[in-house]
Amino acid sequence: MDLAGSELLEIRMDNPGNAVHRVVFLNTSQLAGMVLPEKIRLELKLGSSVELLRDMIAQLRFAAEEKPAADLDRVLLANGDELFGRATDKTIRLATEFCAEPMSISTGNVRALELSPTHIARAAVQMWDGTVLRGELSPAALTFAVAGGPTLRLHAGEVLGLLRTDAVPPEDLVQKVDKLVAQLGAESHEDREAAMKELEALKGAIVPLLKKHLSSTDPEVRHRVKQLIEKLGEGEKPAGPDGPPGMFGGAAVIPGG
Structure with a gap:
């Protein structure tokens, strides 16, 4: 595969004699493999160039610092x-x-x-x-x-x-919650209560979907949404930087492998 130097932080020759190399991207991704050219040409700032044997190189540095992205x-x-x-x-x-x-x-x-x-x-x-x-x-x-x-x-x-960083609910669930929340402002008390019961039955997972309705222009909707959030709790917390149990360390998600 071809890699652009503009996207790389460095290439480490972890074991030069055996051609085991590790590419580090600016976003801190790492790939192990082998740099194919046996000779690497470097253009010097002085205007001339120099050609080095790959096995003589311990490290190639392309940028001063890494640029990790939290949303990847x-x-x-x-x-x-x-x-x-x-x-x-x-x-x-x-x-x-x-x-x-x-x-x-x-x-x-x-x-x-x-x-x-x-x-x-x-x-x-x-x-x-x-x-x-x-x-x-x-x-x-x-x-x-x-x-x-x-x-x-x-x-x-x-x-x-x-x-993953941007997991979202299924679209049909989003639409269902939005429809039921709108019903919380219905003229009929029975319709409002029916919507409350249906939303409660969906449990804490819908709390993130309810929060956007706290700014509704309908005071009845705002009041009932607040009640629902308090009753259902904060729902599932998003995975932290180390992921769910078993992901990148910790107890295994799959018991016994």
């Missing part, structure tokens, strides 16, 4: 590499023992995914609301676009986990 998806690979960018598959297919056919999960609704270190393709998928689904990835691979770098097709055996 994160993948941890089995070899210790860490990638930042975007998961590009529109859906994740998960085969479970409860469904005859693999279920199709919108990647946009996924907060995190952890793969078993001992059973290839065995996965735990954490949804936007904290729900965890377990099964086998089908196909057993993920596509990931490294920010400022290549798009990679990663086999399940190469991946430990994926942590």
Whole structure:
């Protein structure tokens, strides 16, 4: 693969004699591999150039400092590499023992995914609301676009986990909540109470969807939404920088692998 020097922080020749090299991107993504040219030409500021044997180089530095981006998806690979960018598959297919056919999960609704270190393709998928689904990835691979770098097709055996930053609820749920919240301002007391009961039945996962309605122009809606939020609690907390349990350290999401 070709990499642009403008997107790189450095290339470390971890083991020059055996051509084991590690590329570090400005966003702190890391990829291990081999730099192919046996000779590397450097243009000097003095105007001349020099050609060096690859095995004589310990490190190539392209920028003064890294520029990590907090809003990127994160993948941890089995070899210790860490990638930042975007998961590009529109859906994740998960085969479970409860469904005859693999279920199709919108990647946009996924907060995190952890793969078993001992059973290839065995996965735990954490949804936007904290729900965890377990099964086998089908196909057993993920596509990931490294920010400022290549798009990679990663086999399940190469991946430990994926942590996403912008998991969202399904659109049909968003529309349902919006419709029921609007009904909280209905003229009929029975309609308002019916909407309250339906929203309560959806439980704490909808709290983030309710909060935007705290600024409603209808005082009845604002009052009832506030009541719902207080009753349902704060809902599921978003995953922290280390992800859900088992993701990038901690207790395993998949018991026993």
